[in-house]
Amino acid sequence: MTAKQPYHKGYLPALLLKAAEDELSENGLERFSLRATAKRAHVSHAAPAHHFKDMTGLLSALGADGYRRLIAAQEARQAQAGPDQVSQFVALGLGYVDFAEAHPALFQLMFASEKPDRSHPDFAEASLAAFAKLQDGVNALYPDETDQARRTTMLMTSWSVVHGLAELIISGRATAPMQLDARSPEERDAMIHAILMRVHEVKG
Amino acid sequence: MTAKQPYHKGYLPALLLKAAEDELSENGLERFSLRATAKRAHVSHAAPAHHFKDMTGLLSALGADGYRRLIAAQEARQAQAGPDQVSQFVALGLGYVDFAEAHPALFQLMFASEKPDRSHPDFAEASLAAFAKLQDGVNALYPDETDQARRTTMLMTSWSVVHGLAELIISGRATAPMQLDARSPEERDAMIHAILMRVHEVKG
DNA sequence: AGCGTATCTTGACAATGTAAAGATACAGGT
DNA sequence: ACCTGTATCTTTACATTGTCAAGATACGCT
16 A cells, blocks of 8 residues: 555546536636646546646636536526516626626636537537527517518627627726726616617517 | 749738638637648648737738728718718618627627737727727717716616627527517618617607 | 938847647447 | 556647847947
8 A cells, every 4th residue: 555646536527527617717718727727626637637638628618617507507596686688688698797796807708718519419409598588588588470580680789799898898998998897787787778678679 | 934833922911901801700719720721822831820820810910900891881881871960870880790790709709709919909909999980979969078987887888788689699699589680780770779879869 | 421320121039829759548339 | 356448647849939148340529
């Protein structure tokens, strides 16, 4: 029984995903390193390749998990929102920004990066589910006979304003010029609420 | 007179910036390489350091130039728009999206990257000028007695929707799910126009 | 013409992602 | 119990990257 433990014990994939996310949170997406991730998981630098082929494979799995947690963040907001369709729809936007603020680097990986493989089954399925949820939320706001082109336009508009707000916040573009960080969470939520309702011309 | 030309001739900084932008356009921001940029400019890999200290220095200069060209794209739209303040404001948004579509990687470098040094004088001045232009456009829409908090909210909203649209387009997130690329430029412009006017409650 | 500085090249270094080969653990059959 | 094959992990190696230091060349100035 020697003191050195030559091999790793435990379920490595989950440990690597956790290590990768910690690495992302601390160093950001642009300084992400596969070897540093392996080191953080107390494994050799080539160990990840046996579970996720590439760095692409690891980041694809991590991104897929991110989409599932994005949906969870939205559902958390929906759970504490009013039952009407407008409140439920606004909750989608609030959860979207919540997630981006809580996991900025992961958010960038999911939406603005070419590192993950978007055709990877796990990633594609998860991202489509998140998109479908947004699409359903928009459709619920309009009667069945609404023109399809108009639906698409409103979907595009809603997604753009929420996504843009999230991007500007996490990239720091919104902090210095307009002290958005000085606003209280309640003010922020009220602003998102007002914007989305104005975009959709609903009275509330 | 030997055939080999040991040293480079010409004004290197401009050549390097051009090479760096070509490199960005072809490979994207995440695969950008300083050595490849130097090779493209037919210079040794250490030559850029004498004009722009770092890779950070080069990308900061490139980003600053990007902001100046972003303003130019907006002014080009303003030149062919109506003289009223609403049309002039909408032109800012159209030029913003024009620039993002024409130079996606440069756009990401400018807004969503930590590679450039945002405290670099040239970069900071150019980015502030672009922001000020947007700010002036929003302020022109509202009378002088308008509440400052409301001004900030409307600025935030306008920037978010236009920036989000640009991000979703250049990252490819808007193409597959809603065939945005299938829409004609006129339809795209009309959509941006309608969105911005609705956000600002102006009649037109 | 000579000197000093700016500009550019060459060489070296550590860090990175990936592939190949070696080492260890483990399951299943006999 | 033992052997064998496979999965898992490590080690080694390689090409590429950004940065630094040192050497080579060009050019302005006196």
